[in-house]
Amino acid sequence: MSLKHALLGFLNYKGMTGYELKQCFDRSVHYFWNANLSQIYPTLGQMEKEGLLTMEVEYQESRPNRKVYHITGAGCEELHRWLREPMDPPPVRQAFLVKVFFGGSLEKEEILAQLRQELELHCNLLAILEDRAREGLQQSIEDTGFKREGLFWGLTLEAGIKSKKAWIEWLEEAIAKVELYS
């Protein structure tokens, strides 16, 4: 499970609640990893049992108490073990390509509609990524003062931008080919 390791990664920056961790996901890694609160909460509980985290309760009035999790020595070790560990190739699942693969059984205009919709979607996503690259990243680095970390955060953004651009290029070529030959 990589959710565990992502949680360890963020908690290695500082102690946080499940709710705050969710915000970390949404603000920084959402374009290559996501998690629901309903998945985060039980996972944190489990990690506490495993000794990777400790939890302290901050009592609040008129709100549920905050459960702040902190990484332990064992958690830190586990994070670094995972970071160093070689990864085996991830299982790929691109449902859109399954559609294209069987696109021959649709009418030309129907498959073109799919391709054009996908193109529009990814153009929008690219714009969002590029905005984030310009503004958000610099902001995060200033907020945290994490300069070395910022280099790696930037790399993941560039990966996203590069692969989106490649995907968009392919979509444009695919549309042209289908218009011509199909």
Add this chain to the structure above:
Amino acid sequence: MSLKHALLGFLNYKGMTGYELKQCFDRSVHYFWNANLSQIYPTLGQMEKEGLLTMEVEYQESRPNRKVYHITGAGCEELHRWLREPMDPPPVRQAFLVKVFFGGSLEKEEILAQLRQELELHCNLLAILEDRAREGLQQSIEDTGFKREGLFWGLTLEAGIKSKKAWIEWLEEAIAKVELYS
């Protein structure tokens, strides 16, 4: 579930056993979708119950009987409904980028080792895809006589090649940056 639709797609070409369907996956779409036999068999059974498929048993001696599945009218409709249906953006999960994101807590050489290993892996995968693009695809089109389908099969291959190349480029840039700045 897209496995169902992928199975419908293949069975729309011709009737097959679960074992043969697995081979279809391995030979054609494995670089963007995969399935285990232990997942295929129960799914086929379920699809039969739902009326998407029919099954006939071919009796064999000294081997388990072959259960050949055929697509029904309802199955064909469901396939086309899905193919036409707009897709919502897929959940993205790139564990490798999670590692890079938290790469700041590794030593320079440790993160470089990860990046280099990933580069080598994807260079190999690219070579396989390019081989398949040159030889395998043409073969499949000749074997089946499916010309129009071949166009779409080719598009998915090009998508794979294009995105692998983008990934490799990014890895090379990332390695250079980490070597310089980290």
Add this chain to the structure above:
DNA sequence: GCTTCCATGTAAAGTGTTACATGATTGC
């Protein structure tokens, strides 16, 4: 002799999404 191919599955565990449940405070 050992591996691969053919051909079927079941069971358990792991991972993830969606729906349900609560409830005060702040901003539009």
Add this chain to the structure above:
DNA sequence: GCAATCATGTAACACTTTACATGGAAGC
């Protein structure tokens, strides 16, 4: 008045992987 923010979770469902189980035939 309505939505969003803060803050916690449970339960059910959906999907996928891994391990287990069988066993003959063909090729090296």
